[in-house]
Amino acid sequence: MTVWLLGDQLHPGVTPLQSTDHVLLVEAYQFAERRRYHPQKLTLVFSAMRHFRDDLCDRGYDVTYLRAETFGDALDRYFEANPADDLVAMRSPSHGADEWRQRLVRERGGTLTLVENDLFLTSPAAFDAWAGVDGSDEGDSGEPDADDETTFRQEDWYRHVRRETGILMAGAEPVGGAWNYDEENRETPPPEWSPPEVPRFEPDEKTREVQAFVADRYGDHWGDPNGFRWPVTREAALQALDHFVSVRLPEFGAYQDAMRGGEWALCHSLLSAAMNLGLLRPREVVDPAVEAYESGDAPLNSVEGFVRQVIGWREFMRHVYRRSMPELASANQLGQTASLPPLYWDGETEMRCLSEAVEHVHDRGYAHHIERLMVLSNFALIYGVDPAELNEWFHLGFVDAYHWVTTPNVVGMGSFGTDVLSSKPYAASANYIDKMSDYCADCPYAKSKTTGENACPFNALYWDFLKRNEETLRGTGRMGLMYAHVDRKDDAEWRAIRERADDLRSAAAEGEL
Missing domain, CATH: 1.10.579.10 (DNA Cyclobutane Dipyrimidine Photolyase, subunit A, domain 3)
Structure with a gap:
């Protein structure tokens, strides 16, 4: 059995890795010609994948790392070397991705078994039970039928998740007596205030190689390829988390809705890219923030605001997308038709x-x-x-x-x-x-x-x-x-x-x- 992990599933603790030491990773290229992604995004994904490959090898895993024009090309090579192999993969949160992967594998004589994606805090079944919608219409892809017109509201979901997990709860009641502190999170910083320094993760040799590749292959894409500063390893992502909790979190709440000329980060966590790659799990991110409140190192309005972004909004987006696709992608109830201005x-x-x-x-x-x-x-x-x-x-x-x-x-x-x-x-x-x-x-x-x-x-x-x-x-x-x-x-x-x-x-x- 081989685990096929995608470029947004780069966590060493995912469940399938506990059952086998054989891993497949595919670095494919044509998708970024069909969609002209920002060069820093491509650098981030490819570099994180290569670093994850090397980390797995250091941990004793047998990693097959294929670089190819398309996923189909990579799987051709894989099944030539491993005829009729059985692959296991975590479900992708992106609509249609799992059905597409199963078809690619089946056409090449293999099998692909899908298991739950445990890089989120809440499961599809838990959301569907809360929302009172039928999850039984989900097939092998884990995606519901597309005729579900149910509406969902984030605040109700957020309170449900808090109750179920006990995060920022005092028994049956929210810590501090209120579910959210939005009213305390809308301040504008005074002119004399300066935001904390933004952490920067300098590209190592591997990342610089990726940067050169991206510049050569995708040099005409919109966006500045220089100034890359994002964490591409789990170790760096944990450092970024620690920096946020210890340095940026105390003032995050008050100024989280503020904008200031010449400042792009203020006190924001800057962790979303690492989380969406799978380098950090939601609970790993939330628990240190809650501990900072409990130890008196961060105020409740900052911690609750951050917790709401992670276990409330991010989880909610994943499930609303899952329940509402494919209609959601083309929804246009106001009939707006203008093109983006230059x-x-x-x-x-x-x-x-x-x-x-x-x-x-x-x-x-x-x-x-x-x-x-x-x-x-x-x-x-x-x-x-x-x-x-x-x-x-x-x-x-x-x-x-x-x-x-x-x-x-x-x-x-x-x-x-x-x-x-x-x-x-x-x-x-x-x-x-x-x-x-x-x-x-x-x-x-x-x-x-x-x-x-x-x-x-x-x-x-x-x-x-x-x-x-x-x-x-x-x-x-x-x-x-x-x-x-x-x-x-x-x-x-x-x-x-x-x-x-x-x-x-x-x-x-x-x-x-």
Whole structure:
């Protein structure tokens, strides 16, 4: 028996490795020509795989490591050397991946047995039982039938997971008496405050070899290949975790929604890429944070906010994706059809918030969650971008992006392409950007103006978005206040807003915003 592990399953403690010392890893290349991934993402994945291979060999495993154009090519070579072999693999969280792998193996005379993916905290069966949905329709792929239109809400799931695991619980009640501390996590840092230094993991010889390969093969991909700083080994990932808990976590909570010019990381953990590669398990990440609270080294609002991101939101995204695919990927309940404006690729815009956010993605393959949701997704939403196109941009551009995590976040939440996980669109005007950042003070656009030549584009586009989608959005439970403001505007104001919004869309499409 041989365990076939994927490039996002790089944990030495996964269950299948406890039953055999034969491992198959495949480094395939053509997928990154069909999808032009950020060069730092490709460097991260390939380097992490090669380091994991060497770590397994040091532990005494017999590793077959194949480099090939396609997975099919690699499996041809594998089964030529190992006819009719029986492979075992952990399920992939990405829709269709397991059925595709089973077909590849079957066509080459082998068998592939799928087992549970234990790199998540919660199982599909546990989620389905909580949600009251039928898991019996799942076949060998572990994916449900696609006619499930159930809606899910993260806060209910998060509380359920806390109760089931005992994380941040005092008996039957949440530690501190509240389930979340969002109200304490929306501060903007004072001007004199400086964020802690960001950890940097310098590329070793193996990573530099990968960088050279990526530069040669994928040199025309969008994104800066230089400045690579991400952990590619479990040891480095554990160091990054320790740095976050001991240095960044204490102030993470208060400033987790903040944005500041010239700062790309603030106090964020920067652990998502390592987690999504499988280098760290959720419980390994959460427990040290909880211990920091219990020892008095980090405040509850910081720890709870981080715990919610990991065991609440990340787990929730995985299950919503699993239950809602394939329809989720093409969901577009608002009928948005615009293409991404060029600024998402070149960062050329006078809008400081967007320019900085795009720069962060281009330079590092990363932007934190508020930049993702309330700048990059928010602008695309009110501009009218096709959710699938925005999702593709996120998928290509971020080092921590995988289809299972970007699709519910971008299509479901950021684009409001479906209400499967959110009851309202996360649309906002310049007021939100100004409240959570220092961008507006140095921006040529006027945050307080809706119409006129230098009015902030967020404002007119926001009101035009509400008006254009009034039939769908008015009457939803959380939009009443916004439509009360809509109703106060007269026809003349709406004509000015519509004219300004049309001009902005034309300017953005021409790369002149």
